[in-house]
Amino acid sequence: MPTLEIRALSAAYGPVRSLRDIDLDVPPGAITAVLGGNGAGKTTLLRALSRTLRFHGGTATGTVRFDGHPLERLRPDRIVAAGIVQVPEGRQVFARMTVADNLRAGALGAPGGRRAAAEALDRVHELFPVLARRAHQSAGLLSGGEQQMLAMGRALMARPRLLLLDEPSLGLAPLMAQRIADTVREINASGTSVLLVEQNAAIALRLATTAYVLEVGEVTLHGPADELAASDEVRRRYLGVVDEAAAADADRAAGTAVRALSRWSA
Amino acid sequence: MTTFIELLLGGLSIGAVYALIALGFVVIFKATEVVNFAHASLLLAGGYVTAVLHDDIGFWPALAAGIAGAAAVGSAVEFLVIRRYRGSDHSVLAIVTIGVDILLTTELTRRMGTEVFSLGDPWGDRVLTVGGVTLAQTRVAAFVAAALLITVFLLAFRFTSWGVSMRAAAENPRTAALMGIRLGRVSLAAWAIAGALAAVAALFLTVFPTPGLERATSLAALKAFPAAILGGLDSTTGALAGGLIVGVTESLATGYQSDLSFLGRGIGDLAPYLVMVIVLLIRPAGLLGTKEPARV
Numbered sequence: 001m002p003t004l005e006i007r008a009l010s011a012a013y014g015p016v017r018s019l020r021d022i023d024l025d026v027p028p029g030a031i032t033a034v035l036g037g038n039g040a041g042k043t044t045l046l047r048a049l050s051r052t053l054r055f056h057g058g059t060a061t062g063t064v065r066f067d068g069h070p071l072e073r074l075r076p077d078r079i080v081a082a083g084i085v086q087v088p089e090g091r092q093v094f095a096r097m098t099v100a101d102n103l104r105a106g107a108l109g110a111p112g113g114r115r116a117a118a119e120a121l122d123r124v125h126e127l128f129p130v131l132a133r134r135a136h137q138s139a140g141l142l143s144g145g146e147q148q149m150l151a152m153g154r155a156l157m158a159r160p161r162l163l164l165l166d167e168p169s170l171g172l173a174p175l176m177a178q179r180i181a182d183t184v185r186e187i188n189a190s191g192t193s194v195l196l197v198e199q200n201a202a203i204a205l206r207l208a209t210t211a212y213v214l215e216v217g218e219v220t221l222h223g224p225a226d227e228l229a230a231s232d233e234v235r236r237r238y239l240g241v242v243d244e245a246a247a248a249d250a251d252r253a254a255g256t257a258v259r260a261l262s263r264w265s266a
Numbered sequence: 267m268t269t270f271i272e273l274l275l276g277g278l279s280i281g282a283v284y285a286l287i288a289l290g291f292v293v294i295f296k297a298t299e300v301v302n303f304a305h306a307s308l309l310l311a312g313g314y315v316t317a318v319l320h321d322d323i324g325f326w327p328a329l330a331a332g333i334a335g336a337a338a339v340g341s342a343v344e345f346l347v348i349r350r351y352r353g354s355d356h357s358v359l360a361i362v363t364i365g366v367d368i369l370l371t372t373e374l375t376r377r378m379g380t381e382v383f384s385l386g387d388p389w390g391d392r393v394l395t396v397g398g399v400t401l402a403q404t405r406v407a408a409f410v411a412a413a414l415l416i417t418v419f420l421l422a423f424r425f426t427s428w429g430v431s432m433r434a435a436a437e438n439p440r441t442a443a444l445m446g447i448r449l450g451r452v453s454l455a456a457w458a459i460a461g462a463l464a465a466v467a468a469l470f471l472t473v474f475p476t477p478g479l480e481r482a483t484s485l486a487a488l489k490a491f492p493a494a495i496l497g498g499l500d501s502t503t504g505a506l507a508g509g510l511i512v513g514v515t516e517s518l519a520t521g522y523q524s525d526l527s528f529l530g531r532g533i534g535d536l537a538p539y540l541v542m543v544i545v546l547l548i549r550p551a552g553l554l555g556t557k558e559p560a561r562v
Contacts, residue, residue: 055440057354080446092441094434096556105434108427109446158446 003028003193004049004084004162009062011041011048018044018058020217025210026162031184031194033208033225035201035238041217042197043089046164049195050086051076066162080109083161087168089197091151095140099131102139102150106157116159124153127183145176152183162193169200181207201238205229213238271399273521274514279405281513282412286467287490288497288505289416290460295499296436297456298348301360305464306487307370308343312336312465313385313472313479314374320386328386333465339370340461344454375481383472383479391474408470415466416506419459423502428455436500489516492542498555507553512538 004026011019019041026032036042047053048060051074064071066082074082085106094102103124107117125132128149134142139150148168155163165184169177181203188194198204205211205225213221213234221228228234287309294302316332323331343366351359389403423429435442435452443449464487471486472479489512497508519526520534545553 050444052440052443055443075448076443077446077448080444085446086444088441088444092438094437094441096437097430097433101430101433104427104430105442105445105447108431108434154445 003067004195005063005065006049007063007065009045009048009060009064011044011053011058011060013044013056013058018217019048019060022062022214022217022219024212024219024222026193026195027210028193029188029191030210031188031196031208033204033211034195034197034214035199035204035211035234036214037199039216040214042214043166044217045214046086046088046166046195046197049079049084049164051079077109080158080160081111083159084164085109085155085158085160085162086164087151087155087166089166089170091144091147093139093142093147093150093154095138097139098136099139099142099150100135102154103131103157106154110158112159117157120157120159124156127156127186128153145172145179148172148176148180149183152180152187156187156192160192162195163187165194165196167198167200168196169198169203177203201234205234205239268398269521272401273517275399275401276405277514277517278510279401279409279412279513280470280517281493281510282409282416283467283470283509284490284493284512285416285506285509286412286463286470287487288494288509289419289502290463291490291494292497292499292502292505293432293456294460295494296502297432298344298359298453299356300348300363301356301499302363302460303360304343304363304367304370305460305490306484307367307374308336308340308461309464309468309471309487310371310374310479310484311339312461313468313483314378314383316385316465316469317383317472317479320384325386325388329465329469332468333462336461336465336468337458338461340457340459340464341454344457348453348457349450371484378479378481381480382477385469385472385479387469387473389473402474404470404473404475408473411466411470415463419463420502432456489538492538496542496545496552498552500556501552501554504552504554511541515541 006022006024009019009022010017022045034042034045044053044058047056047058049064053060060072062072066084069082071079071082094105097105103121107120110116130146131150131153134146139147142150152168168180168184172180177200184194184196184207196204196208205228208225211222211225211228212219213228221234229239287305291302291305294300312332312335315335316328319331320328347362347366348359387404389407392403394401394403394406423432431442431447431452434445435447435449439449467487468479468483471483490509493508493512494505495508496511497504497506515537516534519537523531523533526533
C-alpha cells in the first residue's frame, strides 16, 4: 500500500481550474518526482496536500490518504502532526528571525516534546553544519543555497515521514543544486519518503524512482523514472535533449511552418 | 530645573502607559495585519470592570477581573468578527474595527453615564519627594508596572515558543501554517494580550492626578495611536519608543504651556500628533518600522 494515495484530486482558484482528477501514489521510503512547466499545477498539488490552498484563495476536491487515513478535511497543523511537511517554493525562510529561531519554528507543529526537538536539531546540524555555524545570524543574510538548506532543515525539525519539496533547485547555482540533490537522497536514505516537485527534470529523474509529468493540471505521463528519462517526449520537452532523427521527422511533419521561424540572434 | 525634572519624569511615566497600549496595538497589527481602531474601547471595558467590582471584591481581584475581562472582549472581537472575514483586504477589517469600537463605546458610556468612577487603587493622592522633586506615587507605580510588563512581554516574545510562533506568523503567515503553527490561535492570543495590556493601562490612565474613569478616558487612550505609528506600526520596540516620546512631549508641552501661549491653549493635547507628523515626514515607516521594499 502506498504511503500517500491521491485519487481524483481537483483544485481551483475561483473559476480557474488548476488541477483535474489527479491520481498519484507515493510509495513508502521512495522519492517520487512530479515534473512540469510553469503553471502545470505542481505547487497547487503541494498546497492541496498541505491543506493551505485556502490561504491562496483556492479549493480542492478528491481524496488524499496517508497510511490509509483521510487527510482532506484536516487543518494544516494536523497535516504536519500526521507527518507531512512541506518545503515551500522560493524557500520562504523567516528572514527577520535568526537561523536558530527558524529551526525552532519548524519544530512547533511536531508532536513530541523538547527531547524530540533537540534530537531533530542535532540531526539537522549534522546534515547542514553551516546552519549550526550561522545559528545566531538572521536568516535573511544567508545565501540562496544556505536558505534552501535552512528551509529543508526547518521542515526536518518536524521529523516528517513524508517530505514535500517544491522546486528545491530553483535559482541555485548548478553546484549548489547538486549538493541539495545529494542531501535529498541522504534524507530519503534515512527513511523519509519524498515527493519532489521540479522543473529541473534532469535532477529530479536522477533522484526519483517513479515520476509523474503534469501538464496544465493533468497527469500526462507516469512511470519508473528511468523509463521516463529514456522516453523521447520527456527528453525533448523536459531534458532539452534533441534526438536528431526525431527532430528531422518533426520538422518534415510540420512542413514550412517551422522553417518560417527565424532565430532571434542573427 | 525641578519643574523640568518633574515634568520629564511625569512624562516618562505616562509615556510608559501609552507604550502599554501601543504595544497591544502593534501586537495585533503584527499578528493579524489589522489596524485595530477598537483599541480604546478594549481599554474602557477593562477599566469599567475594575471600577464596578473593586468595592465588592477589593482592588487587586478587581484589577485581575478587569484584565481578564478586557482580554475576553479582545478575544471575542477576534473570534466573532476578525476570524469570520474570508477576504484578503485588511483595510476592510480596519474599518470593521471602527464599527466594533462605536458599538462597545456606546454600550459602555451608556452604562457609565456622566459618572466618574474611581478604580480604588491603593496609592490615592500620596506623593513621593526625592531631593526636592515631587512625584505622585501613582506615577511611580505606573512606570514600574508598565516597565515590568513590557520587559516580560519582550522577553517572552524573544525567547518562548509562543514568541517564535508569533514572530513567524507575523512575518509570513502562509509559511508559518506550513510549519503547523495555528494562525487562529496566534491571532486570538494577540487580541487577548492586547486587551489585557489595555486594561492595565486603563488603571494608570484614571488614577491620580486624573479624576477617574469617565467617557473621556477613551480619548486619552487615543494618544497611543500616534505612539504606535511614530514608532513604526510593526515594531514592538518602536511602540515603546513612541509611547515614551508621546508621553514626554505631552507632559513638557502642557507644563510649559504658559511659555508657549502664542500657540494658544491646549498645545499639550496637540503635541503628540505634531511630533507624529514630523517623524513621518522624515521617516515614512516610523522610527523603527520596516521599510516596505525588502530584499528579495
